[in-house]
Amino acid sequence: MGAGKSTAARSAAAALGGSAGVVDVDAELEARAGRPIERIFAQDGEARFRELEERLILELLDRRSRPDLRVLALGGGALGSAAVREALRAHLVVWIDVDVETAWRRCRGTARPLAADRERFERLHGDREPMYARCADVIVPHHRAAAMGSVLGALDGLPTGVRLIWACSDSGDYPAYIGAGVLAQEPPFWPATVPGRRFLVTDGHAGRLYGNRLGALDGRVAIMPGEQSKTIAHAEIVWSELARGGMTRADVVVALGGGVVGDLAGFCAATYQRGVRFVQVPTTLVAQVDSAYGGKTGVDLSEAKNYVGAYHQPQAVLADTDVLATLPAEELAAGYAEVVKTALIAGGTLWELVRSGARPDSPEVIAACAHTKLRIVAADERDGGLRQTLNLGHTVGHAIETVTGYARYRHGEAVGLGLLAALRLSSADALRAEVADLLAARGLPVTLTDVDPAAVVMATARDKKRIGDGPVPFVLLAEPGAAVAGRAVASRELVAAVRELAG
DSSP states (O other): OOOHHHHHHHHHHHHOOTTTTEHHHHHHHHHHSSSOOHHHHHOHHHHHHHHHHHHHHHHHHHHTOTTTTEEOOTTTTGGGHHHHHHHGGGGGOEEEEEOOHHHHHHHTTTOOTTOOHHHHHHHHHHHHHHHHHHHHHHEEEEEGGGGGGHHHHHHTTOOOOEEEEEEEEEEOEEEEEEETTTOSSOOOOOOOOOSSSSEEEEHHHHHHHHHHSSSSEEEEEEEOSGGGGGGGHHHHHHHHHHHHHTTTSSSSSEEEHHHHHHHHHHHHHHGGGGEEEEEEEEEEEIIIITTTTTTTEEOOOOOSSEEEEEEEEOEEEEEGGGGGGGGGGHHHHHHHHHHHHHHHHOOOHHHHHHHHOOOOHHHHHHHHHHHHHHHHHHHHOOOOGGGGGGGGGHHHHHHHHHHHTTTTTHHHHHHHHHHHHHHTTOOHHEEEHHHHHHHHTOOOOOSSOOOOOHHHOOOOTTTTTTTSSSSSOEESSTTTTOEEEEEOOOOOHHHHOOOOOTT
């Protein structure tokens, strides 16, 4: 309740054409009962209301009863009915995602019978959210409820079973397609919202496997796999190849590969001719759960990781979870560290899913991780505060990568070690032990070998989050779902945490 479902339904109906039928279930139920919902609750009880609601929804979802009906706005509790959830499988389900603070602000003081008590309201919000996530084909942030035309335009040709998460930020919106078979369509799937000639940037491995699944290409640039390719020198190669290929500002860079390709190609797109559009096609777990979303692009310097870059949002993300089957075990494990990081930040259902042993490469887990990040980016695109929590474990992790020349540890492996250091600094000892067990079970390192702890500590001082002469701010987390950014850490505590990693 309070998400803006009625607004979204009207917007969707208008986008489908002025004659598209739209029904708000709550309003229709009140009209048929001849009394408002709060009176039904008061006189007959919630159980009776749910019976009436279920009967009405099942009637409306049967196309034979209302062949003109195109859009239906459901009440917030409608998915509590198993019969309704089953009936919805034959329809496209859009979840208008609203945070609890916004929903409460919109609902408090109204006649809504389930919005009289803040504590109960919050509990209801938390209980319903996992159900919405399981049923939704499309997820749209509440502040885009009145702009459903763009969302519907991105659904054209959507492969069956693929979820669309609508990403939004101050500098632009885009669709993120997540699921099995995104790249297996014939003809190849491509977002209708992204016209223009396509110029591919990829590495040799991803290009061989999937370069022919993106439709017609007008140019192709291949780099060597690995973090060593994420440099200004390689950016110059990409810029030059794009120029020689005749790419213009009307065209699109397609980043096919893992986080290195995505960061490098995105940076080149942000700077080539002062900015051209690009699409992320992530093929590693790290990229599908984290780096492909949010618009951070960049390259490394020998002095520190991601020191040169730009914010540049993609036009779309195409994350085919099937391609992860071609990854070696150690690459999947490296991605698992980012899954654990995201689950720790999200807490709740995602953390319980991860700690219970859910497959990290499942569409459910990947979509939940992407959704978590996109929620944060929508609220804070440029690292003004909340987005900094996504750096949990990255301050020490990036330092480890820097002092080892980006060659000894994969990014995810370094982040896993950084998570353990961050949890020790957070005095979350029991959680640290649990996370260490999770990482070790996936084959990730939980100790730092043949690396000087003092060099790692010194490298954290060059972290790009540092401002002025102040200390490097850390992200700390006392419990899942409670990450806090911008925390100062005593030098002796940081030294002790990194030395612990080294045994």
